[in-house]
Amino acid sequence: MRRYLVLIAYEPWDWSSASEEVRATFFEQHGAFSAFVAEHGRELASAALDDTDTATTVRHIDGEVVVSDGPFAEAAEMIGGYYEVELPDLDTAIEAVQLLPPSYSLEIRPVIAIT
Amino acid sequence: MSGEALEQVVREEWGRLVALLLARYRRLDLVEDALGDAVEAAARTWPADGVPDNPAGWLNRAASRRLLDRLRAEAMRQRRAPLLVTEAERGQERATAMADTGDLVEDDLLRLVLMCTHPALGAEAASALALRLVLGVSTYDVARLFLVSESTMAARITRAKKKIVAAGIPFAVPRADALPDRLDTVAQTAYLAFTAGYAPGSGPDLLRADLAGESIRLVRVVLAQRPTEPVLIALLALMLLQHSRRDARAGADGQLVLLADQDRTRWHRDDITEALGLLRSLGPARRMTPQGAAYVLQARIAAEHATVETASNTRWDRIVRHYDLLLQIAPTPAARVARAVALAEAQGPEAGLAALESVSVPGSHRPAAVRAELLVRAGRVDQARTAYEEALTLCRNETELSYLRRRLVDLSGPAHEVPGAAAPPGTSRRRRRSGGG
Structure with a gap:
């Protein structure tokens, strides 16, 4: 089994104004993902994140701690949530994330052990 | 011994x-x-x-x-x-x-190929890795093929292997419904290595046809595992037809020889015969992925060239029809440029120029270079000059740059004659870039 972090990115949109049908579809797709993961491995953690305009970035620049408004990188897409899962291999992970809403871009990152 | x-x-x-x-x-x-x-x-x-x-x-x-x-x-x-x-x-x-x-266990070999060509790897890295691990081609030769230094290639291969291990790319054959997509990627990977062998290099490495031949071997290895796979059969036919011209492509002075000017007696008949047999074995009604169908059409275009005695007998009308079908499946700018070239041969330079309108390939000099050649043939010298200049600013390859510069100088030369539609075949032929050469 391998551990992967699945980062979910999408173009900012207004969830609060989404229709009941749209919400139901999203929940259904996330449910299908979770069911698939449970069948082939296990889900370790997950979260939905608030919009990037609420993000704060902390960097060390020339020995100074610089706190700034906004996410790491300005991009059309923002990281909106994540799953941490344990699955047998990358192919299974690719198959799993295809169950998530198609409006997402998904980055699959292996989780490593720091020794 | x-x-x-x-x-x-x-x-x-x-x-x-x-x-x-x-x-x-x-x-x-x-x-x-x-x-x-x-x-x-x-x-x-x-x-x-x-x-x-x-x-x-x-x-x-x-x-x-x-x-x-x-x-x-x-x-x-x-x-x-x-x-x-x-x-x-x-x-x-x-x-x-x-x-x-x-x-x-035969399937182990297929597993290895699928692992090396996994879509989670960069296309060029996957090609290099497959040549190295499946065929045992030396890192030095793989580097020559892709025109990079040996140390760059060694680093690229190491990085690809590291990604396979770290990301957990499996050593496995995927489920039956996922396999056709993966075999498409195998085919793309092999074809990328093949075309790299025909991308003009410089000096003694102008053509690396022997290394391009290794990717034919890669397709044969996979085909031995899956002998009825249409995309692999179609790709093998396409590669063999292109590869059959390897000895006629470079002249004694090391210059590239264009398709129309090649000595056709130097084409390898055994390759052509095998390719035509493969195309026949596919039949018309095969179920194929769009990519497989695109290879078939490209192979049929190459077969049109391979089956006529002289360039002047080429059935450009049929080639244009193949391109029309190809554009329905894979409407790439490169295919549109090639169709325009074929159309110019079939119906004259003005028809080709009309077909070229609004075609652009980001970062490529080819549309401008083709437009320039057709403008010369149409007798529109001033516009041709502008088009050559545009092509020169975009071209990055030394061999092609020197060709384009020569053409531009020819246009300004005092002895210049406008080669119109009625120019002797030899003249206009030497001056054009034919598709699929």
């Missing part, structure tokens, strides 16, 4: 040995070195001891021993010695029996 035997077994069995060692030990980071060491040991001992009865089995055992040494050393370092080594040794006993009877 033993040198030849070793070379032959390395050439024919490399991929199978890598696959076998990988299936047993699952250590991509160690397999290649261990096998390399085994080949070195064979080069040392076979001349004195004679070639063993089962050379592949010998290499397999030598590489396995090397791998076990490494695993043992690792285990010692991590103080987990007993368990790991016992397990690996049990595997070794089984595997030795397997290798000695020549009973290698």
